[in-house]
Amino acid sequence: MSMLVEEFEEIALKAPETVWLEFINGRLEVKPPHDGNHGETLMHLTMCCREQRPGLWLYPLRGLKTEAGRQGRVRPDGVLAPVEHFVGHGEWSDPDGVLMTVEITPRGLGDDLSGLRRKRDGYAAAGIPVHVRIDRGKLGVVVYSMPKGGEYRMRRSWDMGEVVEIPAPVGITLDAEKLKEFADRTAG
Template identity: 60%
Template sequence: MTDADTAQMPVEDFEELAHTAPETVQIEFINGKLEVRPPTDGTHGEIVMWLVRLCFELRPELGLYQTLGLVTERSCTGRYRPAGVLAPVGHFRGSGEWAAPDGVLMAVEVSPHRPARDRRDFREKRDGYAAAGIPVYLLIDRDAQELVVYAEPARGKYAQRRSHPYGARVRLPAPVAITLDTEKLKDYTR
């Protein structure tokens, strides 16, 4: 539902709303609908920081940017705030609040950890990242205690999907091309 006739509001109105929203509230525009991003917890932050440190250690020429606004979806009307966006250091210099997906190597989401969890990361956002042509999407699913790696975006979908349990060595495909030792993620389970 990214057609302007079926969207809740024009994307420009969403951007204005997002710009004036309090810092404590993060909103996204997913498939033409205003969505409030659930608050993160300390464990979410620890998982993201674990990944930031690994990416810096293994690929120091890349940065894993947090809370960056990203333009997504086929018609470029989506506005997401991934947990992390992997791109060359300096890539977003001069970008506004909502950066284009060109040059982004990977989008990262860490699922909320609660019984009635938010499923946007599993479907809508995954497809929005694919439609934007982001080569790799990494979903860290806290409830299932697994990493799900999506790759090879084509026609708004990822052609490849691989799941790996916490503790596995996970090879992220090119252009990311790093191997994650996920043993540390076991420390972040309940």
């Protein structure tokens, strides 16, 4: 059963701070908790962005309105935008001005990436130029770009350990060698 975005926002507002709710394709979903390796992965990417693009910040878990008609409500692991871009915004921001979203697969996800695919498609439908998925299970990085018609037209994959090229308008490289350490699927 689907719910309205207004109903979701009311539920999300009352949820405990330790629970991250998302609204994807009309359905309420719970974002899985993060372990230490997940956090280190995000901090490594944050450092790379900050060093190469000092006018941009990688905001963790920033609430975004996505999908067609801005009906989705998601919290990407990272949202790259200009410094102070979200000043004055409420809990859910319009994606205009966002350059990139990042999702890091949770430990133990296995091959079920359907939730991440739905989120990716929502980012494309919202016109976010670049989406990066760091796949801890498959030890890889996938970069999606050139959104059009609700999908990304470009997809490029790298193994962890290679130099990842994140295209314009982000325009950074990521040495993914360090990410192999953080991809340890047995870490808790």
